[in-house]
Structures are given as structure tokens and as C-alpha cells.
Amino acid sequence: MSRPILCFGEALIDFHGEGRDDRGFARHFVPFAGGAPANVAVAVARLGGEARFAGMLGEDRFGDFLMAHLRDAGVCTDDVARTAEANTALAFVSLDADGERSFSFYRPPSADLLFQLSHFRESAFEGLRIFHVCSNSLTEPEIAAVTLEGMQRAHRAGALVSFDVNLRPSLWPRERDPLDHVWPVLHATDVVKLSAEELSWLAVDGEQATLDRLWRGRTRLLVVTDGPRTMRWFHPDADGELPTYAVDTVDSTGAGDAFVGGLLCRLAQLDGDGELLDHLVGKLPYLHEVLRYAAACGALCASRQGSFTAMPTDAETRAFMDAHA
Secondary structure, three states: OOOOEEEEOOOEEEEEEEEEOOOOOEEEEEEEEEOHHHHHHHHHHHOOOOEEEEEEEEOOHHHHHHHHHHHHOOOEEEEEEEEOOOOOOEEEEEEOOOOOEEEEEEOOOOHHHHOOHHHOOOOOOOOOOEEEEEHHHOOOHHHHHHHHHHHHHHHHOOOEEEEEOOOOHHHOOOOOOHHHHHHHHHHOOOEEEEEHHHHHHHOOOOHHHHHHHHOOOOOOEEEEEEOEEEEEEEEOOEEEEEOOOOOOOOOOOOHHHHHHHHHHHHHOOOOOOOHHHHHHHOOHHHHHHHHHHHHHHHHHHHOOOOOHHHOOOHHHHHHHHHHOO
């Protein structure tokens, strides 16, 4: 039976550019609800899982917009706090001819960075199955400390911790090297998702040395995605590759988050603690099916526009897999 998945971090407004003038600039921007951990929460809810989101939104129209869309998607917002001290974060998204995106962020200051430990409800971690975070809540010292403490509380409650690096270099202050702050989180994480580019970024001393360093922490499953290309998975005692799905990409903005949502939704259905990840590697057909399910979620999302609005349902995902068996 599935248990709750709590996604922590930023929810923001993605303004997607539409139309181009003769200089290549967007003629207008359309607002979509987004933010990586919020996207994951919506993906879980759309797939039928029990999704919760924890974060801070501004007391502004954009915060109202995000709250409404989270609730409409079926995400529990009991752990969302509001503030008048900063505005809800904004991101302007530009797409190239292949649907690949680039971002311009209006953050900091923004409301999501003001979430404090006191904003977690006392019962937030009770009965929790998975606690999920991204690196965007590591960019400032205060919110990074909250993120790490949230991970520790999740572990003490018997939950798995998931980390999608989801690196956005433009969000990091020049004096704050992401590598120095990502590694402590990696070592406190059970399930890690990286893009191929992020693995290359981490692997300053080579891929094998990076994997050896990763296994010195809690991590038992690493999944590396590369868009429509072959995905790779790693465990301290095994590794493998799997094909993904080729689709006509419309908007890749939330595809990685849809992948993570699919993966976590399936893991939340399993019994056991961190050792279940070891057991999964002993049942490769099932592990492969879980990863292919996650890949189908990502592919379907990439074939649609938006973030929250692009997340598929379980029925859509399974029908897609059947059609592309």
C-alpha cells in the first residue's frame, strides 16, 4: 500500500515564452505552475500516489495561483506556509526548436528561501514513506540547513530520502560552490537522480571515483537520465542500462520531475526501509519495469507543454508503455 511522499522546496511560476519577434524574443509569456519539487508532488498525485508539498509561498497573486493548482492536482498543502516578507519566485522559460529549455530566474529574494524549521508541522514526518528534495533549496545557508534537518527528520521517522540534483548554476551565488554543498546531501540520500550532464559535473575525478565516493554515504540507488537516450542505474554491487522512449519533444521543462515522480510513486508502494533498494537489485525485471515506468512518465511530460499541466496519469502512462512495448 502506498504511503505519503513529501516534496520540499520551491514552487514558482514558469512563464513560458510564446511567439517570436524578428530578434528572436518571445512576444508574450504565459504563466504555468511549476518548481521542481512541486512538479514532483503533482506527478505523484496525478499517478495516484499520496503527495504532499512543503514550502513557502508569498502572500501574493502568484502564491494564490500555485496553491490553487497544487490543490486542484490533488496535492496536500497542509505543510505550505505563506509570507508577506518576499514575493513568490518567478522563472522565465525559453524553448529552442527541439523543445529544450533555458531559464531566467527572479530569485533571490523570494518566499521559498524563507521557510524555517518551525514551519514544518509536528506531524509532517509521521508515517512518511519518502522525503524528496532538490538542490535549489541549498543555494543559501539558511534554507540549506532546513533542507538537511528535514532529511534527518525523515530518516528518524523511517522514511527514504530522495534527491534530484536538478542543478541550476544561475541560482548559486558566486562565492558558494555548489559542489561543496551538494555532496553532504548526496551522502545523506537513499535514492539519487542525476542527468548525464550533472554526473559529468560531479565526476571531477572520474566517474568511478565519484561512484566510490557516493557509496560511502547512504545512497543505494543512483539513476542517470539523458533525455531520450539510454538511462543508466547504479547500485554499490551492480549497474545497468535501459532504453527509454522516443517522443516528439514539445517542452522538456518538467520531464525530469515527471520521471522522479513516477520512480518515487512506485517505490512508495514497496515495503521495507533502505534495504528494499538492495532487494530491488536482486529482482532486476521488477527494477527495470519501475525505471521504464518512470521513463514513460518523463516522455509523456516532454510531449506536452507546461509543468503541472503536463504530468500524466497512471492510466495514460500504462497505455503509453503498452503502445511502446
